[in-house]
Amino acid sequence: xxxxxxxxxxxxxxxxxxxxxxxxxxxxxxxxxxxxxxxxxxxxxxxxxxxxxxxxxxxxxxxxxxxxxxxxxxxxxxxxxxxxxxxxxxxxxxxxxxxxxxxxxxxxxxxxxxxxxxxxxxxxxxxxxxxxxxxxxxxxxxxxxxxxx
Amino acid sequence: xxxxxxxxxxxxxxxxxxxxxxxxxxxxxxxxxxxxxxxxxxxxxxxxxxxxxxxxxxxxxxxxxxxxxxxxxxxxxxxxxxxxxxxxxxxxxxxxxxxxxxxxxxxxxxxxxxxxxxxxxxxxxxxxxxxxxxxxxxxxxxxxxxxxx
DNA sequence: TTCAAAACATACATAGATGTCTACTTTTTA
DNA sequence: TAAAAAGTAGACATCTATGTATGTTTTGAA
Numbered sequence: 001x002x003x004x005x006x007x008x009x010x011x012x013x014x015x016x017x018x019x020x021x022x023x024x025x026x027x028x029x030x031x032x033x034x035x036x037x038x039x040x041x042x043x044x045x046x047x048x049x050x051x052x053x054x055x056x057x058x059x060x061x062x063x064x065x066x067x068x069x070x071x072x073x074x075x076x077x078x079x080x081x082x083x084x085x086x087x088x089x090x091x092x093x094x095x096x097x098x099x100x101x102x103x104x105x106x107x108x109x110x111x112x113x114x115x116x117x118x119x120x121x122x123x124x125x126x127x128x129x130x131x132x133x134x135x136x137x138x139x140x141x142x143x144x145x146x147x148x149x
Numbered sequence: 150x151x152x153x154x155x156x157x158x159x160x161x162x163x164x165x166x167x168x169x170x171x172x173x174x175x176x177x178x179x180x181x182x183x184x185x186x187x188x189x190x191x192x193x194x195x196x197x198x199x200x201x202x203x204x205x206x207x208x209x210x211x212x213x214x215x216x217x218x219x220x221x222x223x224x225x226x227x228x229x230x231x232x233x234x235x236x237x238x239x240x241x242x243x244x245x246x247x248x249x250x251x252x253x254x255x256x257x258x259x260x261x262x263x264x265x266x267x268x269x270x271x272x273x274x275x276x277x278x279x280x281x282x283x284x285x286x287x288x289x290x291x292x293x294x295x296x297x298x
Numbered sequence: 299t300t301c302a303a304a305a306c307a308t309a310c311a312t313a314g315a316t317g318t319c320t321a322c323t324t325t326t327t328a
Numbered sequence: 329t330a331a332a333a334a335g336t337a338g339a340c341a342t343c344t345a346t347g348t349a350t351g352t353t354t355t356g357a358a
Contacts, residue, residue, distance in 0.1 A: 003266070003269065004315090004316070004317090005316085005317080006316090006317090008260075008262060008266075011261065011262035011265065012260060012261065012262060015261045015262070032333085034332080034333060034334085035333085035334080036332090036333085045317080045318060045319085046319095047317095047318070047319065047320085048317065048318065048319090050334075050335080051317095053334090054334080054335070054336090057334095064333095064334065064335090065325095065326085065333085065334085066324075066325045066326060066332095066333060066334045066335080067324090067325045067326020067327060067331095067332070067333060067334080068325090068326055068327045068328070068330095068331060068332045068333060069326080069327065069328095069332080069333075070325080070326070070327090070332075070333045070334060071333070071334080072334090083265060109292075110292070110293075111157075111161060112160065112161065112164045112285050112286070112288055112289025112292060113157060113160035113161060113164070113285055113288075113289075115288055116160065116232060116277075116280060116285070117152070117157075119276055119280070120152065120273055120276055120277065123272045123273060123275070123276035124269055124272060124273060126272070127268055127269050127272035128265075128269065131265060131268070136261050136262055136265070137261070139261055139262075139264055140261025140262075143258075143259070143261060144259075153345065153346085154345080154346075155345080155346085181304085183303080183304060183305090184304085184305080185303090185304085194346085194347060194348085195348095196347070196348065196349080197346065197347060197348090199305075199306080200347095202305090203305080203306070203307090206305095213304095213305060213306090214304085214305080214354095214355085215303095215304060215305045215306080215353075215354045215355060216302095216303075216304060216305080216353090216354045216355020216356060217301090217302060217303045217304060217354090217355055217356045217357070218303080218304075218355080218356065218357090219303075219304045219305060219354080219355070219356090220303095220304070220305080221305090299358100300357100300358090301356105301357090301358085302355100302356095302357090302358100303354100303355090303356095304353100304354080304355080304356105305352100305353080305354075305355100306351105306352075306353070306354090307350100307351085307352075307353095308349100308350085308351085308352100309348105309349085309350085309351100310347105310348080310349075310350100311346100311347080311348070311349095312345105312346085312347080312348095313344105313345095313346085313347100314343105314344095314345090314346100315342105315343090315344090315345095316341100316342085316343080316344100317340105317341085317342080317343095318339100318340080318341075318342095319338100319339085319340075319341095320337100320338090320339080320340095321336100321337090321338090321339100322335100322336080322337085322338105323334100323335075323336075323337100324333100324334080324335070324336095325332100325333080325334075325335090326331100326332085326333080326334100327330100327331090327332090327333100328329100328330090328331090
């Protein structure tokens with residue numbers, strides 16, 4: 001499990017999605033937010049964000065509606081989405097440094113260190129499992145409330 | 150703090166250094182092992198390993214002697230070397246994805262997720278702090294004793 | 299004093315991951 | 329039927345980890 005800017009974009013995008021949904025949702029109807037709107041507010045490149053959300057949909061983290069007035073919506077309550085899910089959905093390690101990215105070792109038979117990467121892998125996963133999208137939202141809102149002087 | 154194949158090479162290299170030192174050290178004299186010898190036994194590219202060991206020396210993890218019969222030697226007892234030291238000595242995050250590699254966020258003021266990367270960063274460091282070079286050596290020796298049929 | 303073997307220093311090459319951009323297709327609503 | 333959105337595919341650019349090559353300095357021994 002690697003950690004790239006994709007995960008960062010995903011969290012910021014999901015946070016923005018939540019915010020826009022709540023702003024516009026006066027009468028509690030199901031509403032979709034377009035990628036364009038999210039990227040506009042976050043300065044995340046439009047097309048890259050589209051890719052990311054497409055992957056998040058496949059993982060069941062967001063739902064989408066096509067066509068006019070389509071867009072994305074959160075598929076679950078924020079407290080039900082663990083960050084480990086999000087990161088796992090996005091970060092697909094495919095390069096050759098298996099020992100560090102996958103926590104697996106190419107020289108299985110001789111490598112005296114493979115257990116290290118497995119332990120690190122697990123440590124990352126465990127830490128990410130303790131955090132939910134709700135924590136992100138609360139943290140972001142607290143931060144947003146700090147008015148700059 | 151990123152994790153690349155450098156860290157992997159370092160651990161395998163240090164393990165090999167320890168082994169060669171003990172094989173050759175019949176009468177407990179200080180003896181140096183050359184990079185050439187280590188890379189020969191581990192299939193780690195010679196010059197790359199040289200770079201890695203040079204960084205390990207700067208971090209005080211190995212000592213070196215120049216000239217003929219020079220080479221490298223462990224600077225401390227294996228149980229005194231935490232893996233967090235080794236990884237920190239090698240993995241210098243310099244790319245632009247500060248939020249994920251350095252645990253710092255470029256958009257400090259608005260990012261609702263920077264605390265996540267700090268926590269992950271810490272989780273990795275904490276896990277690596279619990280493991281020493283001695284653990285690597287013991288694990289490697291156990292593994293080496295398993296005779297393939 | 300000379301040679302060989304080693305660390306040390308540095309610059310260069312390259313592949314592959316990563317991120318960005320462009321264009322096109324399909325779907326849906328008004 | 330037009331507009332706005334997701335979805336899809338692929339080209340392109342860039343960055344950086346990795347590996348290579350070359351040369352310099354140091355040291356011990358013959």
